[in-house]
Amino acid sequence: MSTLKDKRKEYLTVKDLQRVLDSCKLQLNEVDEVYPKIYIGNVAVAQNKAALQNLGITHVLNAAHSKRGSKGNQSFYGNSFVYCGIPADDSTHFDLDVYFKPAADFIHRALKSPDGKVLVHCIMGMSRSSTLVLAYLMIYRHLPLKKALQTLIRKRAIYPNRNFLALLLDLDLQLTRKKKKTCQIL
Template sequence: MTAQKNQRKEYLCVKDLEKVLDSCTLELNQIDEVWPNLYIGNVRIAQNRAALQRMGITHILNAAHSKRGSIGDQNFYGTSFVYCGIPAEDSSYFDLDIYFRSAADFIHKGLKTPDGKVLVHCIMGMSRSSTLVLAYLMLYHHMPLRSAIQRLIRKRAIYPNRNFLALLLDLDLQLKRKRKTCVLL
């Protein structure tokens, strides 16, 4: 029975993750620091360059690049910020996983720069941006998906859509397999 229970814990499903997300009691803010010097925010704060400069933000990852209502490119931010745009759609069919590695690399490089502070945003700062931050925590900090979600919901109200949760579950499984392979070698 215990082996079965452990096996069940190992294989999460989207519904399990939604239960964890539903346990969050935080209000949605414009911006929250979710990891040291890593912020998730909405488009409103992302378009307020003066506020971003006061906060010391140095890097901006826009997970809604070229979407209606999301102004943003290097010209908009000038030389004050390093900008990266991902043309993601918050939909049930968008393959955001093709950007997991490049987004994680951008976040990591931004945090490694002297005094680096990274803002990851989309329109509301709940689905696309949080998905990319979760992927970063999984790829660079070797956090299992459930642990990464639990960590983030202590700092911000997030809610990746079901498609993005499924993509994160796939990443989680890939990373677990890779770790097991490395241990066996």
């Protein structure tokens, strides 16, 4: 018979995730390949078209697309890159989860295109961009949240804010429930 204490161990908390993130000893770089053909970077590298071409980037997902954030758009990138902008705020009240699926779909399409490589960026490349890449890994690569976090921190110093971690926990729970339902049907 499982106890309440055992039940609590089954579910991750934001604090648990922050402990995983705190275990990362990497320095923050301008850009890092965090998963095959997926790069996370800052706004400086995102606006350096020569650097993007040297990396072989074909798609740019801007998680800070706004007047105050990063002002990228398709006309800036021209025909060299496919651009997608998400007007996200790195705040404790922004509902980034409404963009999880569209961002994951954009990354997935980018990777399916010939020689596709995608840069996901925000201002510093730590919170918004990493949250969207984590959502992609969970939705399309079927990684549980903790495993996705561990995968990324081996390659880049990231730190999604508490709100985004909570939204990712919700996504993790939804995907786990969906997986259990699918297994029961089979």
